[in-house]
Amino acid sequence: MKRVPVESSNLVSVGYDAQIGTLEVEFKHRRFYRYFNVPPDVFDALIEVNKSGKSVGTYFDLYVKKVGYRYHEL
Numbered sequence: 001m002k003r004v005p006v007e008s009s010n011l012v013s014v015g016y017d018a019q020i021g022t023l024e025v026e027f028k029h030r031r032f033y034r035y036f037n038v039p040p041d042v043f044d045a046l047i048e049v050n051k052s053g054k055s056v057g058t059y060f061d062l063y064v065k066k067v068g069y070r071y072h073e074l
Contacts, residue, residue, distance in 0.1 A: 001015040001016075001017055001022070001024050002015055003015035003024060003026060004047065004050075006046075006050045006056045007050060007053070007056065008028075008050075008055070008056040008057045008060075009028075009057060010027060010028055010057045011025060011026065011027055011028070011056055011057060011060060012026040012027065012028055013025075013026045014026070014043070014046060014047075016038070016040070016043040018040050020036075021036065021037050021038055021039065021040070022034055022035065022036055022038065023035040023038040023042070023043055023064065023069075024074075025060070025064075031073060032073065032074040033071050033072070033073050033074065034071060034072055034074060035064055035069040035070070035071040036069060036070045036071065037069060037070065038064065038069055042063055042064065045059065045063070046059055046060065046063075046064075
């Protein structure tokens with residue numbers, strides 16, 4: 001999966017596979033996670049937050065982690 005670099009103190013890059021609704025996240029501590037059944041608008045908004053200069057980590061925490069999408073470490 002192709003990932004896009006993001007400006008964040010904790011995240012390095014994010015990628016999305018729309019066919020299967022999977023969000024892939026690379027963290028600065030060199031760990032990779034896949035989150036399942038993530039709607040495309042969540043990924044699109046994450047990219048927009050990154051472009052706007054707002055906190056990518058805060059968005060990720062609120063709209064991915066705290067929502068409780070199933071995930072696993074790669």
